[in-house]
Each structure stands twice: as structure tokens, then as C-alpha cells.
Amino acid sequence: MRWPLAASGTTDWLRELCGDGLTGFMPPPMPDAAWVLNAMYEHEDGPAGMSYQEYRRARIADGSVRPHTVNGVDLEAGSTVTGGGLGRAEHPGPGWRRLRWAELARRTGDPVVPDGLLPSHRCFPSAKKDGSRPLGIVPPTEGSLDRETWTRLIGILTEHSPAGPETRCLAYYSPLTLGTTEFEKLHVRAGNLGDAGILYDNPETGFSPSDFRAEDRSWCLCTDYDLWATKVAGSPLLVEALVSDVEIEAVRPP
Known part of the structure; x- marks a missing residue:
């Protein structure tokens, strides 16, 4: 109204x-x-050594989740789970703290926003492992x-x-x-x-x-x-x- x-x-x-x-x-x-x-968050225990992609593969391996398949073909076989998502977001809750972009930039040596780029998933390439972000960081949503x-x-x-x-x-x-x-x-x-x-x-x-x-x-x-x-x-x-x-x-x- x-x-x-x-x-x-x-x-x-x-x-x-x-x-x-x-x-x-x-x-x-x-x-x-x-x-x-947009805000990003980090677990208070510090950056995890495992990436979102590694975590996904580990869960598939131990049977915790099933791969997305069609007619026996794994649809995720050639893709990378990067972390992040779309839409509204808020503080993840206990155990998490806000990670400032400036802090992550100092840690990685990457600029907050590289020249010639817009603020997007292309920022902080040095924080990724084989294209996937650390599991201990919740990246901004798009x-x-x-x-x-x-x-x-x-x-x-x-x-x-x-x-x-x-x-x-x-x-x-x-x-x-x-x-x-x-x-x-x-x-x-x-x-x-x-x-x-x-x-x-x-x-x-x-x-x-x-x-x-x-x-x-x-x-x-x-x-x-x-x-x-x-x-x-x-x-x-x-x-x-x-x-x-x-x-x-x-x-x-x-």
C-alpha cells in the first residue's frame, strides 16, 4: 500500500x-x-584451506550429496563451484564477521577494484584456488x-x-x-x-x-x-x- x-x-x-x-x-x-x-563475511576461525569446489567434491565422494546427472552424465563435471550467489543477503550469524574489501585487498595484494573492471566476481583473483573461493569466506551476492x-x-x-x-x-x-x-x-x-x-x-x-x-x-x-x-x-x-x-x-x- x-x-x-x-x-x-x-x-x-x-x-x-x-x-x-x-x-x-x-x-x-x-x-x-x-x-x-556489498558485504562479504569470513568465519572467525580464519580462512579455511578448503575451497567451495573441493568441499563439493568431498561431499559427493562421501555420499553426502549426489551429483547433478541427466542420463548418467554429470552436468557439473566440467564446471567449478566458485561460491557466492544471487539476490538478498544478510549476516550469516554466529561465528562469522564482516570481511572488508580493503582488508582482503591488503591480504591478497589485489586492488579493491582493478582498473578497467567493475566490482564483480572478477575481483580478488588471488583469493581463489583453481577458480574457486575459500570455504571460510561468504562472498558478496550479485x-x-x-x-x-x-x-x-x-x-x-x-x-x-x-x-x-x-x-x-x-x-x-x-x-x-x-x-x-x-x-x-x-x-x-x-x-x-x-x-x-x-x-x-x-x-x-x-x-x-x-x-x-x-x-x-x-x-x-x-x-x-x-x-x-x-x-x-x-x-x-x-x-x-x-x-x-x-x-x-x-x-x-x-
Whole structure:
């Protein structure tokens, strides 16, 4: 009730600016921008020596799980279990702590985001073993902010919006996040920034909004379906608040 459907035409200016929006409308700096990085977690006992791929093979070997087969053919024989997934995520629970991207970068020697790349599964290649990540690390998910980062980000946006929680906003969901093929009839909802918390548990989808923006276009964010981060475009003051915040982790694009 607090986020009724809005006309899909409200995305026309983003479509003209960014393309079809199938994975999300990625905004340019408006005039500044930052990447808000999705959270990853590490077990408090430290990095495990086993990778996700090795763990999967061990479970198949001891009969704990069955391989995915069709007509006797193992469909996973030529693939690698890398770890990670799609959609919403939150703190895994007791025994886990948040692993900052900057900490993993210092440990591996890899940059937080390599030049020429977007924040994605291609980051931190040195942390992988034969293409698979350590079992003791829960990597960021693609296509959605994690719950804790979403909550803090909404708080920062509220602090930097003139109307505060009464700021009128639009939330766009990519067809990929809705499991629909209606690529022309775009799914947009309208509501107040102060009510944005409930969007995270939208029963229509397992993702946070693909794009979320103020109606006055003072800021806009995009969580691309294929990425590990959300691009937030807006004023230099907003971007500075993001990169200096101690709860979320954000970096400026190169």
C-alpha cells in the first residue's frame, strides 16, 4: 500500500541516458558517484584451506550429496563451484564477521577494484584456488544490496535529502529480478524515502530494487544484476558521506 505501482514512463529519462535497463539503469556521475560495496563475511576461525569446489567434491565422494546427472552424465563435471550467489543477503550469524574489501585487498595484494573492471566476481583473483573461493569466506551476492548495507544507505540518503523521510522516490525492478519476460512493461513503484526499509522484503522478488532514486533526480542508485556493488550518483556531499562512513564500505570509481 505504501509503494503502489507507478507509470513505467517514469524511467524514460534513465532509458535515454543509460540504455534498456535490463540489468539496471547505470547512471553517470550526477555530478559525483561512488560504488557502495556489498558485504562479504569470513568465519572467525580464519580462512579455511578448503575451497567451495573441493568441499563439493568431498561431499559427493562421501555420499553426502549426489551429483547433478541427466542420463548418467554429470552436468557439473566440467564446471567449478566458485561460491557466492544471487539476490538478498544478510549476516550469516554466529561465528562469522564482516570481511572488508580493503582488508582482503591488503591480504591478497589485489586492488579493491582493478582498473578497467567493475566490482564483480572478477575481483580478488588471488583469493581463489583453481577458480574457486575459500570455504571460510561468504562472498558478496550479485544483483542485490545486503540487508545491513541497504538499511545504512537509506539512512545516509535520508540525511542528504532536503525533505528527509518525506522525499518522494521511485523504485525500479529489473525484469531479471522479477523472473518475467515483460521487458517493455517496466515495474516501478512510488513511495516515501522513510518507508524504503520495507522494500527490502518485497515478496515479489528476492532482490533489493535495481534502481532507486529521488523523484527530483537529486540522487540515483543502481544495483546491477551482474555486479557485487551499487553505484550511487548524486552530490559531492552525499558521495563524501558514503566513502567516509564507518558502517558501509564505499569507493569512488576510477
